[in-house]
Amino acid sequence: MTPQEFIDRWQNNQRGERSAAQSFFNDLCELVGVLRPNDNSRMQFVYAFEEPVRLADGRKGFADVSCFGQFAAEFKKPGESLDDALTQLYRYVADLGYPPVLIVSDRLHIRIQTQFNGETPRRWEFSLAQLADFNNLAIVQAALRNPWSLRAQSSDPRFDTPSNMMFVPPAPAPTFDISTDLRKAKLFVERVVTALNGLVIGAPGPSSRGPSVSKQGRDAILSYPSYRYWGIQDDERSMHYLIKPLQEDIVAILIALASHVQAFQFDDNSQCFWLVGKETLKAHAEMWDMTCSVRALVKQMAVQLRAIGG
Template sequence: MQPTDFVKKWRDMELGERQAAHSHFNDLCDLLGVTKPLDDDTKGDTYTFEKQTAKDDGRIGFADVWKKGHFAWEYKGPGKDLDAAYRQLQRYKGALGNPPLLIVSDTKTIRVYTDWTNYVTEVHEIALDDLLDAKKREFLKNVFENPSALRPKRSRDELTRDAANDFSGLAQRLRERGHDPHTVAHFVNRLVFCMFAEDVNLLPNKLFQRSMELAVKNPAEAQQNLSDLFRAMSLGGRVGFVAVPHFNGGLFDDDTALPLEKEDVKLLVHAAKLDWSEIDPSIFGTLFERGLDPSKRSQLGAHYTDAEKIMMIVEPVIIEPLTAEWEEVRGKIEAELAKAAKGKGATRTRAMNRAKKLHADFIEKLAGFRVLDPACGSGNFLYLSLKALKDIEQRANSEAEDLGLPRGLPRVGPENVLGIEINPYAAELARVSVWIGDIQWMQKKGFGTSTPILRPLNNIENRDALIEQDEETGEWREAEWPEADVIVGNPPFLGNKRMIGELGEQYVLDVRGAYRELPKTADFVMFWVLRTWKLIRNSEVKYSGLVTTNSIRGQNNRSVLQAAADNQQIFRAYSD
């Protein structure tokens, strides 16, 4: 088929989705010179129309066209909502093997979304008349034959670093003008979340970006514009004629905004044009924190843990045990469903109810599962732990649906992760990272958000994780940690000879007095190790994984490790 013939045929076509989809797709294959589903795969195993899959509510659905390892394609009738079609594909994609391209179209428009893990999503829209262009046709041919040619050039890591660098400069200028560092941090955290919310369509009509663009000529307006926006986000309201949802969560608890100069506003306009929907929470917080407080840079450099190393902790502590448990539960469900298939009447009903209960009990356990990071910094461990729990829950729901059970909606959320952090704006950064990560996951899987959009994260606490003062005696004692199933994290590294100089003599005396089991020569990290080991010993925590340094093997720290090893409570170690 020639391009002019294709365009002429489909320009005036008004058939609905069902009548037109297969014909349009087959004509497109002819136009591009690629194989059609029925020519390439008569069994429908790798390339087919109407690929059966699962919806999020447990019902059976169908992807209009699917090619394994290439794309999932959803058609809509002329004038229908292609954004809704994309959300539908996001719900299907896991059951379709997570193809790298998600495509939605009607007979007038084709929209291609890239969906590679750890890469920024790109959207390519091709109108009907664009198919007269040989380059556009070559692009679409790659969709069928060489999808890797469409892989984005920019990774999420690169985007995140660019965004963090922009805000480092803004934070520094605000501090230099005499604003309190914590006030600056809170203000900049708000700006970050506004840009994220805008790019995931929770904050409508590009309100933030437009407000900054309008203020470039008159920077004095920026403070009032932001104050109006924060006020609306606090309880839900309006900015002009635009309705703004209720966000708050403590991040937008008032309408305070700092005054901005022209260069600040220009920077915000530039930053707002980045795709904040793809920000990577696992590194964003730490990069951002470096920019907020230059005095922390060397410390953060020592403590920063990349996602790969974090997963070396999360895998054995969270993913492996819960996955093994689910596989055991799934086996029991399969056995009950086999009984139901053979039985009749009440026998069949009882077996089906037992299968449903097995699934429901496992999901209930996940909903109540708690992960504690008692030195959470800007939330890297918390975000990746939450994502791991949500992925396990999704797998359990999907596999339960495949076995014939109703598939539930997600119940795991930000309340599943607990944090303690002594630095107030690092604690807030951890909350922002968890909020962003949760919203990203929900949207990528095709689920919506409820209001208020931000639930208060009081489970991420700003306090000392090691000691607290007895109200009656005034003595310092071990600080209470919230109840948790597992503990993960990267406690601060500080050798015993540097503790007094870095932390102050009185604080060090108070900590050592509260933890008399440790020798006075023990390194700072060992206080976290000791506390964690005691919780495991008392069966209050099942598993833990902490990042430490090689120095913990030294004579000054070995007593705690030896005690734990004697009790068979240290089971795995990694080394660079």
């Protein structure tokens, strides 16, 4: 979304506060290239619309938008008081982790105010039309992406705009090829399963033999770190972000597992690599836990893939 597209969409929009607040904020996020509250389910407890709060008198309220400990936003209908909106936010901050940046808007104007400990509050305010200025977009982007960058650069009140602030236009949204993504993810699962099958790890115990692996299996296991490149596209807005965390967890465990396998020693009689050494039993138990975890994650990932692509 370009600044002019954003301005054209909202300059004559007279929808009510509640019906328009979320759409306005989502568009603002798209304009400056930051995640929207519903883009990442893992952040739902820290970054959300309509965050419930408890006021000092015991009553309940709702913050229009809150990113816990980072920023909070309150929206009004066009022409309503931004001072009232800011006063409303001040009543909520204790339940929102005392965010250092507060944002209020009537959709025709945006005000951003800081409340860093030990600093005099700083304020920027501009009209909807002034969002065509990249200097103003830089302030909005900083407030939503890195609120702490709005701390004072100088004690001189004349310098009310951070000197190092620069707007970075968001990259064009990628076009996702679902079938290609699914093939990559399925190939990742197949490679992991094949490599694990080459590793012989029985349940650890006093009478059990240590883990072993064939030369071919060892080569496959030590290539685990490269498996990250078989992943799906790295964008939180893709439908596949549901399985990316699983893939990342699998790779992290496999890399740790590979560090154990590197220490295996080759045995001429069996033509296999074996785990040996003083800490064999401990390492055996760790590797057993790792492989059990990986197999469970791979199974979960396979279920997700079937749900997405059939």
